Structures are given as structure tokens and as C-alpha cells.
Amino acid sequence: xxxxSASRPSLVSHVADVNNTNMAATEDQLARLSKVKDIITKASxxxxxxxxxxxxxxEFDVGxxxxxxxxTLDEEAVYDPDTRPAYLQSxxxxxxxxxxxxxxxxPSHTEDNAxxxxxxxxxxxxxxxxxxxxxxALTKWEQFARDKGLTKKKKDKKVWDHILKRWVPRxxxxxxxxxxxxxxxxxxxxxxxxxxxxxxKEKELKRERVAKNExxxxxxxxxxxxxxxxxxxxxxxxLATSKDLxxxxxxxxxxxxxxxxxxxxxxxxxxxxxxxxxxxxxQITGDGRAEKKRYMEVLxxxxxxxxxxxxxVHKQIREENIEADLAKKGGxxxxxxxKAGGRHRTRSDHRASKLGKGIHESRKQKI
Amino acid sequence: MRTLSDDETALVFTKLSKYIGSxxxxxxxxxxxxxxxxxxxxxxxxxxxDVMKVAALLPxxxxxxxxxxxGKITKGKKFLLNIxxxxxxxxxxxxxxxxxxxxxxxxxxxxxxxxxxxxxxSDNTPKYAGVVVYTHNDIPMGFGVAAKSTSxxxxxxxxxxxxxxxxDIGEYIRNEDTLV
Numbered sequence: 441x442x443x444x445s446a447s448r449p450s451l452v453s454h455v456a457d458v459n460n461t462n463m464a465a466t467e468d469q470l471a472r473l474s475k476v477k478d479i480i481t482k483a484s485x486x487x488x489x490x491x492x493x494x495x496x497x498x499e500f501d502v503g504x505x506x507x508x509x510x511x512t513l514d515e516e517a518v519y520d521p522d523t524r525p526a527y528l529q530s531x532x533x534x535x536x537x538x539x540x541x542x543x544x545x546x547p548s549h550t551e552d553n554a555x556x557x558x559x560x561x562x563x564x565x566x567x568x569x570x571x572x573x574x575x576x577a578l579t580k581w582e583q584f585a586r587d588k589g590l591t592k593k594k595k596d597k598k599v600w601d602h603i604l605k606r607w608v609p610r611x612x613x614x615x616x617x618x619x620x621x622x623x624x625x626x627x628x629x630x631x632x633x634x635x636x637x638x639x640x641k642e643k644e645l646k647r648e649r650v651a652k653n654e655x656x657x658x659x660x661x662x663x664x665x666x667x668x669x670x671x672x673x674x675x676x677x678x679l680a681t682s683k684d685l686x687x688x689x690x691x692x693x694x695x696x697x698x699x700x701x702x703x704x705x706x707x708x709x710x711x712x713x714x715x716x717x718x719x720x721x722x723q724i725t726g727d728g729r730a731e732k733k734r735y736m737e738v739l740x741x742x743x744x745x746x747x748x749x750x751x752x753v754h755k756q757i758r759e760e761n762i763e764a765d766l767a768k769k770g771g772x773x774x775x776x777x778x779k780a781g782g783r784h785r786t787r788s789d790h791r792a793s794k795l796g797k798g799i800h801e802s803r804k805q806k807i
Numbered sequence: 808m809r810t811l812s813d814d815e816t817a818l819v820f821t822k823l824s825k826y827i828g829s830x831x832x833x834x835x836x837x838x839x840x841x842x843x844x845x846x847x848x849x850x851x852x853x854x855x856x857d858v859m860k861v862a863a864l865l866p867x868x869x870x871x872x873x874x875x876x877x878g879k880i881t882k883g884k885k886f887l888l889n890i891x892x893x894x895x896x897x898x899x900x901x902x903x904x905x906x907x908x909x910x911x912x913x914x915x916x917x918x919x920x921x922x923x924x925x926x927x928x929s930d931n932t933p934k935y936a937g938v939v940v941y942t943h944n945d946i947p948m949g950f951g952v953a954a955k956s957t958s959x960x961x962x963x964x965x966x967x968x969x970x971x972x973x974x975d976i977g978e979y980i981r982n983e984d985t986l987v
Contacts, residue, residue: 719812721809721810721812723810724808724809724810724845724863725863726810728841728843728856729841731810731843732835732836732841732843734813734816735816735820735835735844736832736835738816738820739820739831739832739835741817742817742820742821743824743829745821746821746824753933753934754933756933756934757931757933757956757958760956760958760959761958764958764962
């Protein structure tokens, strides 16, 4: 670090002059002079230098407030943990000092007692924050034009109309008016219904063409945004195959709140099969225990359905047995009289009484 | 090869329960390993999981069969039981029909069982229940559907059909090509 002579030129040179001119100075003067010199050197050393000199120059990116020091470190100072903090701090201090001097060198302006400086453009190249944007996908027409090698031809705004013998705009209100002028009469060909309004028909066709163009434009947008659009059933397609029409029918059924589940079919309407979402099956070699659990659950459901059936069947059997017993000629065979006074009942009697039919006629006590 | 959907599993289980009732649990809860059902070319196979995992490696056209074929699921979503399921139905079945020696061959040719050929029928067989048909020597011969309940059988005429034929072991020879 060298003592800057630029900052305090006057004082030192004055001292030097004094030294040169006055040779026969008294001891007091000498003492005072040396004291002043000491003070000056001490003060300048305390303030430390504004200049920073290095073997390899520091690199500055003032726009980012970045200073890069590419000098090699003093290994002894760095490895020793006692000297390391002070050394590193001095390096940092020098770097910041140099940067600040650069900042002060920039043109500044004051506003409301504050000094503002406009930082220059940054010079360090930072890596991208976001990934590179993908190229926009070409629309169907653009792809076709590129494949075929078509070029965009500049079209004039006005077109020479040889029927009207004037320049007519290619598009717009004036063009429509000119067309009306030209087509004030329309020939009716022989095979067309004479009462049909040809002008209205033309208008209708134009409207259809406009709608088709609009649909295609929206379809391009949907395609670029990866949305799905049905390509049948939207514009009337006379050349659709039966498969396309089936798809259109499916779409029209599906586009309800319950996804076509409760959509009634028209008479003779055949719902197209195989469309709609494909169902997913479980993994073939998945968890065996989970599969067993699923089987058990299905079994439970099946048994619940079957259970009602079996009780009904058993009831039927019981009834059949009773009918058979009752229908046999002569009734039940006579059992020996019981001690309880002839109130012995058979199995079918019990069953019959349970069903509310009462005991068999022949068994009833005759009063 | 794919797993059965819940609907298809329900279909198979309802059919099986007509023959073996609640014993389907014993088909699933086996001590010697995990068994599972798989669909391959419309046919339902009952196969051990280890075997199934090996079979899953084969290409679809080259796999003929695995485990035991229980039957097939038709396009009209109906499950038809095959004779190959007999060895699993016979130990667990709830209703049995025994046939006299004379009409054994008749049944094995694919004819129904008449009252004249009936030897025995298990008690409380409801009408139209699934039955397994045995010879008089207690050898399972096939299965069918009871046309008459046990009580009705007693009062039936000799030429009445009491069991509709569903499958018999004679099919192993008759339908050799189409069995699996």
C-alpha cells in the first residue's frame, strides 16, 4: 500500500518546502515539524488507501455490483487460522473499495438530498431462469404450405374488376357492394326448383363457409393448446362414413351431465359400441392378497343376492310338502292315541298351523 | 390374459354358488397357496398364483391353458361352466344325483336324466338347483340342473326328465377339439 500523494498534496509539499528553505532551524522548530509530519503520516495511514493495486487487475461488473478478484491467495496467511480472518477481510475490503470508487465515478444526480447513480448494464451472462420456449406448432395449413413449397404472395389491396371497369377493394364493405352490383340477377339452372330463393341459398352457403372457417380456426387453437375437439358432428359432413357418424352420435349422447348414461334411445337407434372411455383392468401379477380380498367382497355381494333366493326356495319346499301331505287320499295315517287326549299333531299339522291354515280337518275334535 | 372385472367375478361366483353354494370360500381360502381367476381368450382359469405369474410371461397366442379352465364367458355376458371344473365342484357340491348303471352311458352321451334312470337324489334339492351327477359307485360323472325338486321326484312319471344335462365326462372325447 502506498501513501497517496494525490489526496493531500498541499500539506506534504509545504512541509518539504519548509525543510528545504529553512536550513538553520531551531531545535524546537525541528521537533515541531517532525511531530507534524508524524501526525500527517499517521492520519493518512489510518484512513487507508483509496487506491487498490493488484498483480491481476480486479474485474468489475458495476451493473450487478460485482467485483471479481482473480489473484492467488497468500497461502501462508490463509492456512494459519490466526491470520486468516484478518487477511480475508482485507482482501474483501480492497475489493469493495475498488468497486465503490467505480460506482462514484458514474454520473450521479441528487434528488431530495439523496444522491442517485444509474448503474450501467450488466456484463455477466446469467443462466436461463426458465427453460427454452418451445417452438409454436405449425397449423395444418402452414404445414401443408411448407410441404408443398408455397410462398406467401403479396396481394394488392385493390383488384381490377373488368365487369365494373374499376378498381374494387379485395375485401370489405365496398367489395360486398360491388358484388351486389355485379350479381343483381342470377340464372336459374334447369334442374333446380324454380320457387327456391337462389339469393338466400347463396347467403346460406356463405354463412356455412364462414362457420367452417371459424371452426377450423378454433380447432387450430385447440390443437396448439392440446385440447381435444370432436371432428365429426360439428360441421355437417355429407361424406362421413358410418363409423364417423357413429362417433358423432356417441359424442352427442355423451355430452350430457351424466355422460350419456341415462340417455334414452330413439326407436331403431343403435348405440355405437366400443366408444367412450376404455375401462382399466387390475394388474395381472398384482398383489395376491388384495385380489383375494376383492373376491371375498364380491362373494359377499353374491351371497346377499342368493340368500333371499334360498329362503324363498325353502319356503316353497315347505309349502309343497304340506300340499302333498294334504292332497294324499285319506289324509295322514292314524297315529296311536296320545295321553294328552288325542291332540297329537303331525309335522305338517305344525307347519300348517304355523302358516295359519289350522290343523287338518280329520284331526279336529268333533264336538 | 387379464384379471376378471368385478362384474365378471360376480357372474362366475353366482354360477358356482348354484352348485357349491357357500363353499366358494374354500376355493379361495386354500392352505397350499394363493389361487386366482384369470381370463384368457374368453375362458376363465382357476390357477395358482406362482403358475399364473409364469404363464403371464408367455405371448398371448402361444398360451393355450393354465391351471384349470372353469368355463367361458360368452359375448352375451353369460358364464358357461365347463366339464373341466368337475373335480372342484364335486367335493363341495350341496345337491347330488345318483344314476343307475343302465343310464350311465346315456347321460355320458349327452342326454338328460329321466326318472327311470334315477337311482338317488339328495334331500331338499330345490327345483332348478345345480347338481353333480354321480354313478351308482359314487364317481362324479358330470353336472346338471335339477328339473324337479326332491319331493316332486317322488311323484314323477318314469319318462319325466328330472335332471337337465349340462356337462359330462364323455365330453372329453366328444369335444376334444373345443374343450380348451
